[in-house]
């Protein structure tokens with residue numbers, strides 16, 4: 270898979286950050302085949318976010334390189350710091366920004382501290398250790414201690430600043446991590462797949478790792494198994510999908526109860542799920558119709574939201590209005606897409622009025638969505654905007670979570686019951702390949718710019734709409750499969766009755 274590990278290549282802050290996320294990732298960063306990487310918009314989003322935060326933090330554009338430091342510029346980018354770590358390990362850091370602070374250094378009566386832009390709501394090890402590494406190397410370079418680092422988040426007036434003391438305890442953690450990172454990079458084979466495979470969604474090595482997980486029947490491939498359950502199962506000698514599928518549910522339940530009564534209850538569902546995946550079985554769990562709300566409905570609204578989770582901003586509420594034709598068939602050809610953009614400068618009230626008007630125009634149409642996001646967002650917005658109890662009740666009645674219906678009525682041979690996985694299994698294809706929520710978010714930020722006078726190209730907005738419309742149609746692909754199965758069931762009941 271990779272070349273021979275070289276002990277003398279430096280340990281970088283980037284490798285360290287990868288390693289904190291997943292040991293295997295750091296190994297692949299160094300030894301993996303770069304062609305196996307898949308683009309992820311996550312990194313671009315991060316850089317975009319960083320750029321905005323730094324603009325908000327600094328009085329002017331940062332200077333570049335060592336000359337910027339020597340001049341005492343307020344902010345400096347593009348500096349490479351090197352040095353030695355525990356056991357003489359060669360180290361290297363490229364801090365995203367160095368900010369001038371009071372103090373003294375080799376350049377005069379000022380000093381610098383490392384700064385990074387934090388993603389997510391909290392400062393984690395993934396931020397702390399690279400900052401500590403940059404602080405250590407910077408202290409040597411500027412010939413004066415670096416007592417703290419800074420993490421910034423958000424932009425404009427919302428810029429949050431969090432100071433991180435670079436103390437002895439953090440230095441110890443850093444040294445320990447560096448020694449372990451060096452040992453991992455010396456391995457001839459990559460470390461195991463991440464215990465919590467949710468983090469793989471944002472990783473550029475996911476193609477390689479997903480293929481490996483599928484081929485080795487990794488336990489995380491079984492829908493419903495996260496890091497904790499996997500650990501328990503491994504302790505019980507169950508190491509892969511096949512072991513789990515072969516387990517006796519009653520015996521496994523007793524064994525799992527050792528970890529708490531609630532764990533025993535999942536034994537049967539996990540074993541049968543593993544069997545469904547091993548044998549490609551599709552199994553009906555509840556004979557009742559899965560979408561009874563659609564039986565007499567004149568049409569449905571397919572609803573999907575695009576969000577910026579960090580800004581807690583549901584910026585697009587997309588609907589496909591799908592009517593029935595005169596013969597009662599669902600007429601996809603007459604489906605119309607309605608994107609409702611929620612722009613901050615318009616205020617929520619105006620967006621709510623548009624949304625309410627659209628929902629009122631199709632008053633007796635059920636609203637189909639996949640997962641909880643849409644129903645929660647709609648109900649919360651309605652509450653904030655003072656909707657009456659009757660109105661709230663009516664929305665509650667109309668909202669139909671297709672994901673919940675799939676889970677309740679069917680067991681599928683899939684490692685995930687998410688929209689992408691189930692709709693793709695039904696043969697649905699998104700028009701824009703390799704686009705995901707992160708890419709749509711990136712497009713959104715590019716289009717939104719810093720406000721109405723700084724909008725991006727309208728084509729960017731079209732890409733977002735296409736992605737969102739496809740998510741609505743993917744929801745329909747799953748819903749129409751559920752309806753088909755209900756109809757088949759009904760037909761077989763009728764045939765059975767007439768034969769009797």
Ligand code: SF4
Pocket residue numbers: 290291292293294295297461462463466468469472473474475476478479
């Ligand atoms: S895809 Fe997952 S297991 Fe593979 S390197 Fe990335 S985070 Fe680790």
